[in-house]
Amino acid sequence: MPIAMITGATSGFGRAAARRFADAGWSLILTGRRQERLDALKQELAERVEVLTLTLDVRDAEAVKQAVETLPEAFRGVTCLVNNAGLALAPQPSQRVDLADWHTMIDTNVTGLVNVTHAMLPLLIATGAGASIINIGSAAAKWPYAGGHVYGATKAFVEQFSYNLRCDLTGTGVRVTDIAPGLAETEFTLVRTKGDEAASEALYQDTTPLQAEDVAEQIVHVATLPAHININFLEIMPTRQSWSPTHVERD
Ligand SMILES: NC(=O)C1=CN([C@@H]2O[C@H](COP(=O)(O)OP(=O)(O)OC[C@H]3O[C@@H](n4cnc5c(N)ncnc54)[C@H](OP(=O)(O)O)[C@@H]3O)[C@@H](O)[C@H]2O)C=CC1
Numbered sequence: 001m002p003i004a005m006i007t008g009a010t011s012g013f014g015r016a017a018a019r020r021f022a023d024a025g026w027s028l029i030l031t032g033r034r035q036e037r038l039d040a041l042k043q044e045l046a047e048r049v050e051v052l053t054l055t056l057d058v059r060d061a062e063a064v065k066q067a068v069e070t071l072p073e074a075f076r077g078v079t080c081l082v083n084n085a086g087l088a089l090a091p092q093p094s095q096r097v098d099l100a101d102w103h104t105m106i107d108t109n110v111t112g113l114v115n116v117t118h119a120m121l122p123l124l125i126a127t128g129a130g131a132s133i134i135n136i137g138s139a140a141a142k143w144p145y146a147g148g149h150v151y152g153a154t155k156a157f158v159e160q161f162s163y164n165l166r167c168d169l170t171g172t173g174v175r176v177t178d179i180a181p182g183l184a185e186t187e188f189t190l191v192r193t194k195g196d197e198a199a200s201e202a203l204y205q206d207t208t209p210l211q212a213e214d215v216a217e218q219i220v221h222v223a224t225l226p227a228h229i230n231i232n233f234l235e236i237m238p239t240r241q242s243w244s245p246t247h248v249e250r251d
């Protein structure tokens with residue numbers, strides 16, 4: 001059975017992708033910081049598929065390297081890496097942001113993603129044809145908005161890194177895709193607002209955001225395409241989301 005490794009499998013897209021890959025019979029390596037959530041997900045899925053959980057902070061390069069180097073033999077033949085772990089913080093304008101929040105986004109969305117990718121490349125290259133790296137970017141990489149500051153910039157990094165990685169991996173059989181969702185209802189806004197449930201509910205109410213399962217469906221679709229097909233970039237928005245005009249300051 002093919003194996004998917006998913007970072008940030010304790011919530012949102014990552015957890016939905018784990019369930020969707022399990023539906024397709026894939027074995028799973030599930031990672032995240034919240035051990036109890038990983039345990040619950042393993043309990044849910046392990047009756048159907050092989051599941052290995054790794055309690056891991058993607059920001060810790062040494063821990064990531066160790067975890068990958070010590071993967072049990074049965075889980076080393078990874079077919080798909082889903083670099084999903086990530087977050088936004090500080091929805092306020094740049095001039096009112098704590099520097100620590102900018103650092104946390106860079107450390108997680110940029111450094112964490114490259115930590116995992118670097119550690120996993122030898123395994124994916126060993127798998128060869130049919131293997132893939134699916135990086136979760138964001139519509140915020142291309143479409144700026146007030147309060148997007150470092151978050152959007154980290155996702156622009158993810159997009160360009162995906163393309164550059166793809167250049168280097170040409171000839172290895174390993175595919176690279178940047179999936180860039182727009183508004184999606186997960187714990188994302190709760191995290192971004194540091195637990196403001198009212199703000200999170202307000203963002204998603206009276207519209208029809210993407211659900212985690214919608215994005216998971218696309219992740220599994222991309223991972224299961226024939227080996228000769230590489231989707232480079234896939235931006236997904238809810239039908240009820242589109243672009244705003246540019247902002248004009250007036251007297
Ligand atoms: N929801 C949205 O509107 C959109 C989200 N995205 C992106 O999708 C990805 C998933 O977000 P989403 O599912 O919405 O949000 P959630 O908050 O629901 O899930 C985020 C996941 O990332 C994990 N995570 C965060 N920080 C770390 C860390 N340092 N180490 C390991 N795991 C970490 C969390 O696990 P734990 O806390 O247990 O470590 C959690 O499983 C992110 O990269 C996000 O930027 C992109 C576009 C739209």
Ligand SMILES: O=CCS(=O)(=O)O
Binds near residue numbers: 140148181182
């Ligand atoms: O990446 C998340 C989507 S948004 O909140 O930046 O629009």
